[in-house]
Amino acid sequence: MFCYQCEQTARGTGCVTRGVCGKSPEASDLQDVLVHAAKRLATRYAGVAAAERPASLAPMLEDALFVTVTNVNFDTASILEKIRDVVAAAGATAAGVAVEAPEDTLLAWSRDSMIASRKASLGDDITGLQELLLYGLKGMAAYAHHARQMNRADPVVDAFMVEALAKLDAGVATVDELLALNLKCGEVTVNVLALLDAAHGDTFGKPTPTPVLMGHVPGKAILVSGHDMVDLKALLEQTEGKGINIYTHGEMLPAHGYPELKKFKHLAGHFGGAWMLQQREFPKFPGAILMTTNCLMQPFEEYEGRLFTRNLVAWPGIAHIDGRDFTPVIEAALAAPGFTDSVKTGEHLVGFGHDAVLGAADKIIGAVKAGEIKHFAVIGGCDGTEGERSYYTDLGTTIPNDWVILTLGCGKYRLLGHDYGTVAGLPRLLDMGQCNDSFSAVKVALALADAFGCTVNDLPLSIVLSWFEQKAVCVLLALLHLNVKNIRIGPRLPAFLTPAVLKVLVDTFGLKPVGEVDTDLKAMANAA
Ligand code: FSO
Ligand code: SF4
Structure with missing residues (x-):
């Protein structure tokens, strides 16, 4: 493995034996294969007029990239399944590999596109600029994925994703062209951020200043982490009247400012600090925990049976929710003790x-x-x-x-x-x-x-x-x-x-x- 895509990368140079994030070498290599498959799929459609491209193309590219974002997916089986889906969509001939190829063959197939190979053939500067673009695209893919959960898409974003991945697949290797593509990625990011902003506002109402209880109240409890407020709303609907309080965690804190979310009286408060404290804080949460997107860390035994991943998030052995039927999460919350006291450590104004x-x-x-x-x-x-x-x-x-x-x-x-x-x-x-x-x-x-x-x-x-x-x-x-x-x-x-x-x-x-x-x-x- 070689991965240097995030800030905590080992020794400030790259993770080579195991990710500081907990990513196994096998998961890391398979994520690289998935990125390569996404590039091949983009190439397959780069010459096809946008109107002629299959509707499944843009979400498939987005999800393939979002899976490889830091702290999203650590599960080799789920990554492998996604590789096979993407190769199938590209077609074996265009992809250059068979859908059912064994892991070794997939690794050999994508070797030249791996960072180590490109560093050796193109040098560190060009490889770094290519990766800057790829990481920008991964971020954009995450935002586009979120917007798509609210049925929003922007053809400019979809088209750029195909164009840029195909350029990377072709090995674009001049500093000027790569700088221009990176700035174009920034331009299209403004589009996707505007798209997501409008989608949130239209779906949940415009956020207004709202004080949030930092603490808890007595009762059964579910903690919702990650960024996906569509999941949060579905869970709020499914728990209404069941005597379960819903708490936000990490990046879900701003949810309290949205009219269509705060109208649920059992959206009770906020628990814990930022993502990297979860291994210390989750053991103390006496209910079920739902991780809708990043940042997931290696689960500890004390809470792994009460932890659920959703959508693209996965950890081997942790229960995964497909779709938005949260019955298993609700049952786990009802089986857990819940809070018995009231605690208020503070109040924070969001919105x-x-x-x-x-x-x-x-x-x-x-x-x-x-x-x-x-x-x-x-x-x-x-x-x-x-x-x-x-x-x-x-x-x-x-x-x-x-x-x-x-x-x-x-x-x-x-x-x-x-x-x-x-x-x-x-x-x-x-x-x-x-x-x-x-x-x-x-x-x-x-x-x-x-x-x-x-x-x-x-x-x-x-x-x-x-x-x-x-x-x-x-x-x-x-x-x-x-x-x-x-x-x-x-x-x-x-x-x-x-x-x-x-x-x-x-x-x-x-x-x-x-x-x-x-x-x-x-x-x-x-x-x-
Ligand atoms: Fe944080 Fe994690 Fe929102 Fe990131 S929870 S670190 S930039 O994945 O997504 O801010
Ligand atoms: Fe290392 Fe994980 Fe960050 Fe990659 S994502 S650089 S493996 S800590």
Whole structure:
């Protein structure tokens, strides 16, 4: 195996014996085979007019890529099944391998497209740029998959997925073409983020500021993690009147802000912190646990019998729910003890999507003009295990009181538990939602730039990203496509970006690694 697609990659260079995430070498190799199969399938249809392509093509490519995103699927049997589906859809002749080929043959078939082979033949820079594009596509695939759960699709996104995968299959190998494709990936990411934003708003109503109980109440309980709010709604419907309370976990926290979800009285509160605390927190949850999407970690014995995976998420031996009949989850919750006491560790305000924030635009613009609000800091992205991520907590708590902090993604957990107070009558910490809601930050930045008659780069606004997996990669590409400059990213730079490629990004976009909090804060204030 060789995998360096996420931030926690071993020694900052690549996982080679087993994933830090818990991915086995066999699962890792099969994921590479699945990506290769997706590239072959894309090639099969790249020359076919979009209208003539089968309707199953786009969702199949999306799912093939989403399966390989960090912390989604660790189950070799399920990955192998997906490989065979994709090869069958490409056709044995176009794919170049038989559908029923044994694993060894599949590995040999895809060997030349593996990172190690390309590093040897094309060098680290080109391989890294190809992988940057692939990871951007994986992120885009995840967003497109979410939108498709609400029956939304965008032909521009579907077409780009085919075009870009086919280019990768053909071995596109010039720096200029790869940079252009990466920026195009960023452009199309804006489309998919807008699509998902509209789908969420239309399906669940527009989020509004809502306080969430961080704690629990007595009663049977189900914990819902991941990002899929369609699953959450189905579960809320199926548990209504059954005496079971539903709690959000991790990236599901923003669900409480949506009218069509918060109307369920048994959506009782939020349990736990960000994804990487699950092995410590899940044993303490006295009910069933449903993992709708990433981030899944290796389950511990204390809760593996109460854990369920859904859709593309899988771990060998863990019960998987096909479709949206959650009866097994409900039965497991009823069999578990549930909570016997009430605990409130705090309250967190969610629901500051672009509608809510821009609803207060006049107030915000007035406060900026009056000097009451001096600066906006977008601090968001992903959380992770590394100690260096305390940078984000230190940054959030050091930021002056006349700055507004916009946050999103599970990176927000680094900011919770501190009283930020208010500025100009607004909370200083505005939670814009999941990482899937990155569009809100883009929309607010563009609207402010419009109101002040300047570009986003001229606003008193700084963006500090915490990255972990591939959705963060496509969001970064989207910001670069929008020509947003001086973005800070951390806690570490991606292993797949070589010094030469980084130099291009630094020279063109002023992209910088996070540094020391005080120095960074001064630089942000001075750039305004
Ligand atoms: Fe976090 Fe995981 Fe949302 Fe990621 S739960 S880390 S960017 O997969 O998806 O923010
Ligand atoms: Fe390693 Fe991340 Fe790949 Fe897992 S996803 S194998 S942790 S680089």
